[in-house]
Amino acid sequence: MATILEQLAKAIEDSGVTRYRISKDTGVNQSVLLRIVKGTGGCNLETLDTLCDYLGLELTWCKSRGKRR
Numbered sequence: 001m002a003t004i005l006e007q008l009a010k011a012i013e014d015s016g017v018t019r020y021r022i023s024k025d026t027g028v029n030q031s032v033l034l035r036i037v038k039g040t041g042g043c044n045l046e047t048l049d050t051l052c053d054y055l056g057l058e059l060t061w062c063k064s065r066g067k068r069r
Contacts, residue, residue, distance in 0.1 A: 004059075008048070009037045011055045026054050 002010070012022065012033065019033040028047055035041030036051075043051070052059045 004048070005036055005042055006039070008051060008055075008057070009039065011057055012037055012051070015055055022051070022054065026050050 019030055022033060023030040028050060032043055
């Protein structure tokens, strides 16, 4: 299963919208978008929420069903 950031990177690439336009529309710095798309960095929850909203994604948290370490 892809991580949240991997799914977000795919959504950014599949959106057909340039990172420049996403940056201008959302206020998220282009360098943050580039790091997400390249898989070399992350973002805070506020940025994640902003990008998900912009891309029409729903962000949900599920409690892990695995054992705690």
